[in-house]
Amino acid sequence: MKRTILLSMALLSLLSCGSTSKKGKAKTQATAATEAEAPKGGEAIVYFTKDITPESLVKIYKALGKSASGKVAVKISTGELGGHNYLKPELIKPLVDSVKGTIVECNTAYEGSRSNTEAHRKTISEHGFDKVASVDIMDEEGSVKIPVKDSSHIKYDLVGSHLGRYDFMVNLAHFKGHAMGGFGGVLKNQSIGVASAAGKAYIHSAGYTQDVAEVWSHVDNQDGFLESMAAAAQAVHEYFKGNIVYINIMNNMSIDCDCDSDPAAPKIKDMGIMASLDPVALDQACLDKVFAIKPVEGNDNTDFVERVKELHGTHTVEYAEKIGLGTRKYTIVSLD
Secondary structure, three states: OHHHHHHHHHHHHHHHHHHOOEEEEOOOHHHHHHHHHOOHHHOEEEEEEOOOOHHHHHHHHHHOOOOOOOOEEEEOOOOOOOOOOOOOHHHHHHHHHHOOEEEEEOOOOOOOOOOOHHHHHHHHHHOOHHHOOOEEEOOOOOEEEEOOOOOOOOOOEEEEHHHHHOOEEEEEEEOEEEOOOEEEOHHHHHHOOOEOHHHHHHHHOOOOOOOOOOHHHOOOOHHHHHHHHHHHHHHHHHHOOOOEEEEEEEOOOOOOOOOOOOOOOOOOOOOEEEEEOOHHHHHHHHHHHHHOOOOEOOEOOHHHHHHHHHOOOHHHHHHHHHOOOOOOOEEEEEOO
């Protein structure tokens, strides 16, 4: 009963945060960039477009005003074989080309089509990503430790060893539900997604083990897992010294992740693309947008909301704000 009350309070907090967000008209890129780096009133700028096209993806990236430089990693999920909701290569190709980026991924900590490098490369090829860009499986040669600011659970972040090759990251996430985290957006893409297979085990077990063979017997600390994700996302942000841009694409929003080979069919209509220099504000804005849907046939958020509530998914953004990764307060700037 106590947990149910706490989850209800978290949901109410989430909804109230969304009600205080503002909308504004698009400004010039120079003005927008200045405000994004130094938002007024402690609010982050979150850009939005309803248009989900390759052109609008490039447009929203440019609106952020932070140009990629040096060796650029474009972090996506390449998706499990059998799944079909992952971001499609033809959608992301112009953005990857515009930043001269390399698509980066890491192997999974569960049995499947991406659990080792050989199988993962076959999946990448099957899904067509290697036809639009170079793809680097960052933990192909193992892991490296990077420091965390919050060591409540994990004492370091264990990432793919190839992370050191890159100077800048485009965190390009597919916003959707998730069977363990409640939802997945840029915070998950930067924590679990950038972690090596051993690092994924370490985060999922809230610091208990790095052994992928035993991790699933030690995933009983749900809030610890969510807090570990926030800490790992912060570690990657600090590693790049802020040289990261964050983009969530809100399409094919199943309650299941792209790591699911047989995901539930999406019940929510595609909503658009959102982007920010603040990952906490971005995930919060996307959650608010989905939670604000009034369920009707053909656009029903009920299952999504229930999954987030059941798994206390809002705690990830709440904790990320608490440890200083970003703010849950934001202003929406429409590019439409």
